[in-house]
Amino acid sequence: MTMATQARFMIALVLIILPVGCGKSEIAPGKMLVAASIAPIYHFAQQVGGDRVEVVLLVPPGSNPHTYQIQPNQMSALSKASVLALNGVDLEFWADKAIDAAHNTTLIVVRTADGLSIIEESHEGEHGNPHVWLDPINAIHQVQSIRDAFIKSDPAHASEYEINAERYIERLRKLDSEIRAEVAGFSHKSFVTFHPTWTYFAQRYGLTQAAEIEPSPGKEPSPRDIAHAIKMARETNSRAIFAEPQMSPKAAHVVAEEANAKVLLLDAFGAPPDYDYIDNMRTNLKLMAEALK
Numbered sequence: 001m002t003m004a005t006q007a008r009f010m011i012a013l014v015l016i017i018l019p020v021g022c023g024k025s026e027i028a029p030g031k032m033l034v035a036a037s038i039a040p041i042y043h044f045a046q047q048v049g050g051d052r053v054e055v056v057l058l059v060p061p062g063s064n065p066h067t068y069q070i071q072p073n074q075m076s077a078l079s080k081a082s083v084l085a086l087n088g089v090d091l092e093f094w095a096d097k098a099i100d101a102a103h104n105t106t107l108i109v110v111r112t113a114d115g116l117s118i119i120e121e122s123h124e125g126e127h128g129n130p131h132v133w134l135d136p137i138n139a140i141h142q143v144q145s146i147r148d149a150f151i152k153s154d155p156a157h158a159s160e161y162e163i164n165a166e167r168y169i170e171r172l173r174k175l176d177s178e179i180r181a182e183v184a185g186f187s188h189k190s191f192v193t194f195h196p197t198w199t200y201f202a203q204r205y206g207l208t209q210a211a212e213i214e215p216s217p218g219k220e221p222s223p224r225d226i227a228h229a230i231k232m233a234r235e236t237n238s239r240a241i242f243a244e245p246q247m248s249p250k251a252a253h254v255v256a257e258e259a260n261a262k263v264l265l266l267d268a269f270g271a272p273p274d275y276d277y278i279d280n281m282r283t284n285l286k287l288m289a290e291a292l293k
């Protein structure tokens with residue numbers, strides 16, 4: 001072994017020993033370890049848990065949650081966690097396998113979208129559109145589901161979780177009113193989207209998603225998909241094409257140019273640690289208002 005190979009070997013060894021997901025050994029005493037799939041769920045878990053919990057994010061910021069596969073070095077977090085908070089509607093296609101592999105008999109798994117009315121959409125796969133959290137009223141349900149899971153896992157601190165959840169739900173109700181008031185002032189209610197991320201939001205606030213460019217998550221749109229989106233954008237006089245930083249905006253720009261619309265880079269997932277669901281929703285709303293008012 002040369003010195004260089006030896007050094008590389010040592011680095012590899014260190015990477016194996018220090019997994020990305022932190023284990024209970026790094027958790028302050030008395031804290032509950034929670035694994036959360038995507039940023040909004042991670043944030044809700046933090047809001048409900050406060051100082052009582054340590055939340056680990058499983059799908060890293062910037063990656064597309066539709067295609068991200070949980071890594072072996074994240075399993076240590078799952079094997080030690082008290083709660084696994086998921087969005088559900090099969091967004092976490094890797095979950096069942098990962099839960100099996102974690103061999104964690106006390107793990108409480110909460111699929112926070114369970115109980116919500118799911119929009120069936122063929123191109124999101126057979127189980128429907130998973131982007132429920134972009135409707136703050138749905139987010140309230142998700143926060144309540146997380147609260148209930150925390151209480152089940154840690155009943156001694158039930159009242160704390162209840163108070164935290166109630167306080168946050170209050171803020172979500174305020175956000176809902178803000179969005180309602182802002183969208184009422186939009187003169188254009190139609191948009192074309194790269195991917196049907198804002199479908200629940202549109203349904204809640206009376207916007208119309210005229211077309212989707214991407215045929216299915218992670219699949220490149222064909223010239224035919226793009227032509228259809230252009231046609232729909234023109235027919236509905238859509239001023240905005242919704243795109244996302246986690247997905248290539250190329251096709252969205254082509255449609256926008258042809259339909260004389262504007263590409264809005266809306267972040268539906270966010271990037272912790274500097275991420276706040278309510279701030280993120282306000283930023284997205286502001287971008288929408290600039291194009292649709």
Ligand SMILES: [Zn+2]
Pocket residue numbers: 066124130131195196197217
């Ligand atoms: Zn999607």
